[in-house]
Amino acid sequence: MVNRMILANVLHRPIRTAVSVLAVAIEVGMVMLVVGLCHGLVNESAKRVEGVGADILVQPPQSSFLFGLSQAPMPMKVGERLEEIPHVLAVTPVLFVVNSVANLSVIYGVDMTSFDRVSGGFVYHAGGPFQAPYDILVDDVYAKANRVKVGQTLNLLSHEFRVAGIVEHGKGARLFIPLATAEDLQGVQDRASIFFVKCTDPAYGDDAAQAIHKLLPKHSVLPIKDYLSLMTSNNLPGLNYFISAMIAIAVAIGFLVIFLSMYTTITERTREIGILKSLGASKRYIIANILREATLLAAVGILAGYGGSLIARRAILAAFPTLSVELTWDWRFYAASLALIGSLLGAFYPALRAAQLDPVDALAYE
Amino acid sequence: MEPIISTKGLKKIFRIGKVDVPALRGVDLRVQEGEFVAVVGPSGCGKSTLLHVLGGLTSPTEGHVLVDGNDFRGMSDADRTRFRRHKIGFVFQRYNLLPTLTARHNISIATHIQGNGFNPHRFQAVTSMLGITEKLEHRPYALSGGEQQRVAIARAVICEPKILLADEPTGNLDTENSQIVLDMMRELNRTFRQTILMITHNLEAAAVADRIIRMRDGRIISD
Numbered sequence: 205m206v207n208r209m210i211l212a213n214v215l216h217r218p219i220r221t222a223v224s225v226l227a228v229a230i231e232v233g234m235v236m237l238v239v240g241l242c243h244g245l246v247n248e249s250a251k252r253v254e255g256v257g258a259d260i261l262v263q264p265p266q267s268s269f270l271f272g273l274s275q276a277p278m279p280m281k282v283g284e285r286l287e288e289i290p291h292v293l294a295v296t297p298v299l300f301v302v303n304s305v306a307n308l309s310v311i312y313g314v315d316m317t318s319f320d321r322v323s324g325g326f327v328y329h330a331g332g333p334f335q336a337p338y339d340i341l342v343d344d345v346y347a348k349a350n351r352v353k354v355g356q357t358l359n360l361l362s363h364e365f366r367v368a369g370i371v372e373h374g375k376g377a378r379l380f381i382p383l384a385t386a387e388d389l390q391g392v393q394d395r396a397s398i399f400f401v402k403c404t405d406p407a408y409g410d411d412a413a414q415a416i417h418k419l420l421p422k423h424s425v426l427p428i429k430d431y432l433s434l435m436t437s438n439n440l441p442g443l444n445y446f447i448s449a450m451i452a453i454a455v456a457i458g459f460l461v462i463f464l465s466m467y468t469t470i471t472e473r474t475r476e477i478g479i480l481k482s483l484g485a486s487k488r489y490i491i492a493n494i495l496r497e498a499t500l501l502a503a504v505g506i507l508a509g510y511g512g513s514l515i516a517r518r519a520i521l522a523a524f525p526t527l528s529v530e531l532t533w534d535w536r537f538y539a540a541s542l543a544l545i546g547s548l549l550g551a552f553y554p555a556l557r558a559a560q561l562d563p564v565d566a567l568a569y570e
Numbered sequence: 571m572e573p574i575i576s577t578k579g580l581k582k583i584f585r586i587g588k589v590d591v592p593a594l595r596g597v598d599l600r601v602q603e604g605e606f607v608a609v610v611g612p613s614g615c616g617k618s619t620l621l622h623v624l625g626g627l628t629s630p631t632e633g634h635v636l637v638d639g640n641d642f643r644g645m646s647d648a649d650r651t652r653f654r655r656h657k658i659g660f661v662f663q664r665y666n667l668l669p670t671l672t673a674r675h676n677i678s679i680a681t682h683i684q685g686n687g688f689n690p691h692r693f694q695a696v697t698s699m700l701g702i703t704e705k706l707e708h709r710p711y712a713l714s715g716g717e718q719q720r721v722a723i724a725r726a727v728i729c730e731p732k733i734l735l736a737d738e739p740t741g742n743l744d745t746e747n748s749q750i751v752l753d754m755m756r757e758l759n760r761t762f763r764q765t766i767l768m769i770t771h772n773l774e775a776a777a778v779a780d781r782i783i784r785m786r787d788g789r790i791i792s793d
Contacts, residue, residue: 205675205678205679205682206682208671208675209668209670209671209675209679212670212671213670215670216669216670475666476668476669478666479666479667479668480679480683481627481651482625482627482654482660482662482666483654483655483660483679483680483683483725484651484652484654484655484656484658484683484684485651485655485683486648486651486652486655487648487651489683562628563627563628564622564627564628567627567662567666
């Protein structure tokens with residue numbers, strides 16, 4: 205009976221209902237997409253580093269796990285000393301070059317021979333390895349996003365690069381240039397930003413990391429699993445605050461719209477509330493009805509938000525293939541919970557106000 | 571026999587701004603169970619306020635009010651709501667049906683609020699007697715004023731209240747529909763021995779009752 209009355213009320217004012225549902229849907233969609241984008245980018249970046257195939261990352265003292273922020277490359281000789289450590293199978297130096305044109309990205313300056321030994325080698329979708337100093341390899345995702353073909357030139361870092369090959373994504377960066385070229389561009393010689401170390405068996409990773417730490421006590425020595433645990437939004441400066449701020453804005457939108465919607469509903473239905481009171485409806489009955497109506501609006505809004513975020517995700521990935529949007533079940537649950545709690549809180553004051561209406565005044569309301 | 575409604579020295583004073591406005595100035599009233607009583611008087615004489623107090627919609631300022639054994643002194647708002655839910659049925663001049671619900675649901679919401687379950691036999695008996703069985707799936711906007719008022723009466727009596735309080739039930743109706751509604755109320759009173767207290771300013775309507783009480787300036791002037 206109550207459900208029928210609530211449904212009838214909701215259908216009676218379709219525009220108000222649509223606006224309320226839309227607000228909740230925006231709230232849910234915003235939370236899911238912002239979190240999904242942030243987590244997606246961080247996780248995707250971490251996966252790519254993991255995809256290099258190394259068990260240990262060695263960086264200069266006081267380096268950041270954010271590669272683009274790493275400074276003061278290490279001498280190449282460090283790599284030779286790393287190779288002498290027991291259980292180390294291969295070591296490859298990489299010099300990072302930050303490309304800030306169009307979007308911020310880290311280009312890997314790689315030594316092909318050692319990089320192949322650590323990573324197992326690139327899988328080429330088209331073209332092949334570097335043939336000249338200003339050759340570049342791009343991964344398939346970058347190639348698709350930027351419609352890049354083998355043989356064409358890319359203007360990066362104020363230089364013209366010829367695309368030598370398109371490789372399978374997932375080996376650290378999206379763009380690779382020869383190590384020597386990267387050194388030229390950085391104005392350094394025999395230097396590396398990081399050494400990727402591969403062990404004879406991943407089980408020796410901790411032992412090898414301890415040995416490296418003894419050898420290079422001031423350097424940053426990170427087993428890959430530790431690196432992956434660091435690569436979360438919690439550890440990225442400001443990202444958590446950004447996510448929290450966006451969630452707060454989204455929840456505020458949902459809360460305010462539901463508040464306003466229910467408040468106007470109560471005003472509009474003052475007489476109806478008076479009727480219910482004259483029939484003996486208790487305050488709890490009135491409050492429960494209004495909260496149930498808010499729950500219905502929130503539930504439809506949550507479903508619309510899920511649908512909207514799936515459509516938005518498709519649209520984002522179609523427009524920007526290099527991005528990653530992770531819509532996890534955890535965050536679906538959190539976004540729904542936030543929307544529901546926000547809606548109930550938004551409806552609570554109007555519900556309380558309705559429950560406290562004087563029945564005689566309410567019945568006389570025009 | 572104990573009266574079902576008994577008031578002594580009933581006063582109701584409204585405070586409007588800083589001014590006290592007395593609506594009831596000491597009403598003594600006794601109504602027996604099964605009586606059909608009409609209260610007549612000019613606008614502002616306090617008849618609607620009397621109805622609201624007896625129905626527990628508002629509390630008395632002073633005096634004793636005993637309705638079906640319930641003494642209003644010391645009753646909280648929640649107590650009065652509970653009392654209203656189980657003992658009182660209201661009929662209003664403006665019908666006061668819920669516009670989004672059908673006639674059937676407007677009637678059955680009263681049983682839902684009361685919480686004693688839906689009694690299909692009672693529903694059938696009441697709607698048949700009021701002649702609205704063909705209109706049960708219509709929403710209020712699709713019903714005439716007379717039909718709406720009959721639905722409102724059905725809603726008021728569906729839970730078998732001890733007392734039916736009707737506030738100008740024919741005030742918005744034409745003569746023909748007024749007569750139909752008054753006949754229905756008379757029928758309810760006779761068939762179910764329903765106690766009815768009806769407020770009206772129409773003496774012709776009042777004539778249908780067993781007893782007519784006249785009010786003026788917040789007092790009963792004749793009974």
